[in-house]
Amino acid sequence: MNNKHSIDLNFDREHIWHPYTSMTKPIPVYPVTHAKHNIIHLETGEQLIDGMASWWSAIHGYNHPAINKAMVNQINHMSHIMFGGITHSSAVELCKKLVDITPSSLTKVFLADSGSVSVEVAIKMALQYWLSQGIKTKQKLMTPYKGYHGDTFAAMSVCDPVNSMHSLYKGFLPEHVFVPAPTSKFSSTFEQSEALELEQYFKNNHQHVAAFIIEPIVQNAGGMNFYHPDYLACVRQLCNQYNVLLICDEIATGFGRTGKLFAVEHANIQPDILCIGKALTGGSMTLSATLTSDKIATGISEGEAGVLMHGPTFMGNPLACAAACASIDLLLEQNWQQRIEEINNQLQQLHKCIELEDVADVRVLGAIGVVELNKEVSNIDVATIQAFFVKQGVWIRPFGKLIYLMPPYISDENSIKTLCDAIYSAIKGKHYAKA
Numbered sequence: 244m245n246n247k248h249s250i251d252l253n254f255d256r257e258h259i260w261h262p263y264t265s266m267t268k269p270i271p272v273y274p275v276t277h278a279k280h281n282i283i284h285l286e287t288g289e290q291l292i293d294g295m296a297s298w299w300s301a302i303h304g305y306n307h308p309a310i311n312k313a314m315v316n317q318i319n320h321m322s323h324i325m326f327g328g329i330t331h332s333s334a335v336e337l338c339k340k341l342v343d344i345t346p347s348s349l350t351k352v353f354l355a356d357s358g359s360v361s362v363e364v365a366i367k368m369a370l371q372y373w374l375s376q377g378i379k380t381k382q383k384l385m386t387p388y389k390g391y392h393g394d395t396f397a398a399m400s401v402c403d404p405v406n407s408m409h410s411l412y413k414g415f416l417p418e419h420v421f422v423p424a425p426t427s428k429f430s431s432t433f434e435q436s437e438a439l440e441l442e443q444y445f446k447n448n449h450q451h452v453a454a455f456i457i458e459p460i461v462q463n464a465g466g467m468n469f470y471h472p473d474y475l476a477c478v479r480q481l482c483n484q485y486n487v488l489l490i491c492d493e494i495a496t497g498f499g500r501t502g503k504l505f506a507v508e509h510a511n512i513q514p515d516i517l518c519i520g521k522a523l524t525g526g527s528m529t530l531s532a533t534l535t536s537d538k539i540a541t542g543i544s545e546g547e548a549g550v551l552m553h554g555p556t557f558m559g560n561p562l563a564c565a566a567a568c569a570s571i572d573l574l575l576e577q578n579w580q581q582r583i584e585e586i587n588n589q590l591q592q593l594h595k596c597i598e599l600e601d602v603a604d605v606r607v608l609g610a611i612g613v614v615e616l617n618k619e620v621s622n623i624d625v626a627t628i629q630a631f632f633v634k635q636g637v638w639i640r641p642f643g644k645l646i647y648l649m650p651p652y653i654s655d656e657n658s659i660k661t662l663c664d665a666i667y668s669a670i671k672g673k674h675y676a677k678a
């Protein structure tokens with residue numbers, strides 16, 4: 244595994260964009276040579292316990308032999324083949340599994356290459372559905388504040404307008420209807436006033452609204468908000484009542500992260516359209532899917548266009564589909580509910596952070612743990628806190644005022660303790676002030 248050539252950090256800094264980063268004043272990046280299980284190996288010799296699962300995706304850790312084996316086997320047949328006019332066993336097998344494990348009304352699968360694209364496809368499905376019904380007025384989307392649905396333009400237009408800097412793209416971005424973010428907490432009681440307020444928005448806007456799009460139960464990148472299942476149930480009911488489709492974006496929450504296989508199960512509802520991605524391949528390849536019902540698919544296909552107007556070059560990529568099949572098998576073969584519950588119990592250690600003066604809130608749901616700092620704390624300096632975390636032997640990447648963990652499901656008790664302790668020490672020592 245030893246790299247003879249060291250990773251050229253100068254070239255990286257001069258020429259390569261990283262996520263949400265300045266090209267002229269980038270924060271440092273850490274050179275990784277390999278990753279295995281829940282350990283990330285740096286070229287400089289440090290071994291870091293992973294607390295991020297590479298942004299919700301690496302649920303089985305890295306370099307998992309079963310996923311590797313499935314990918315090698317697929318490479319030996321073909322890594323890629325176009326999906327137009329062609330099909331293959333990895334796509335068929337994967338879509339069978341997806342139809343099987345997602346809510347029962349979802350029977351039709353569109354494979355795409357990233358989460359954002361699956362959201363674009365979901366939006367197209369909703370618009371095309373109403374057009375096919377001869378209804379031309381439904382061209383807006385409705386969505387709560389604090390949402391996150393990706394960085395492409397249609398997806399961005401339904402992200403929280405402040406977090407995603409809508410003002411930068413004003414005039415270019417389509418404008419949609421924003422409703423208040425859910426406020427009743429996951430484990431408290433549901434405030435009926437939220438339902439009444441939502442109903443007003445539906446009443447006033449439904450004629451122009453094609454679909455309501457929401458992340459079920461956990462609003463992630465928009466603030467790690469864990470909200471009450473009755474909010475989602477209420478949205479479902481209002482969508483039925485006012486003829487609005489429901490798009491659930493489970494790109495982050497899917498595949499067990501919240502304690503249910505899909506977070507919609509907390510509210511016992513069926514979406515009209517479902518987006519999945521991130522953990523779909525166990526974090527090994529980029530792949531996403533948009534699922535919908537017979538009703539929507541039939542509507543679209545019998546409308547004027549007669550087809551769904553989307554077809555990525557790498558649609559149904561065999562290598563990614565093979566990895567996804569292996570990842571889903573791995574998940575379902577184990578008692579994953581118990582695994583998530585164990586991680587949940589261990590993440591409760593984060594609650595001791597509440598005694599620290601800078602901490603506003605600590606919350607844990609499924610295999611997600613969040614420590615939120617006070618408003619008064621100026622934003623966390625990511626470079627400073629990451630340098631501290633690397634010294635502690637952990638990989639954690641906060642954003643805004645949130646320091647959070649979503650470790651791979653294979654993480655052991657000691658790893659989680661080390662992650663939680665590192666967060667406590669970072670806050671106690673205020674290792675987030677700009678150095």
Ligand SMILES: *Cc1c(COP(=O)(O)O)cnc(C)c1O
Pocket residue numbers: 357358359360362391392393394458463464492493494495520521
């Ligand atoms: C990450 C994410 C997306 C975007 O997925 P990409 O693969 O980054 O394009 C969309 N919605 C949610 C809820 C996400 O967490």
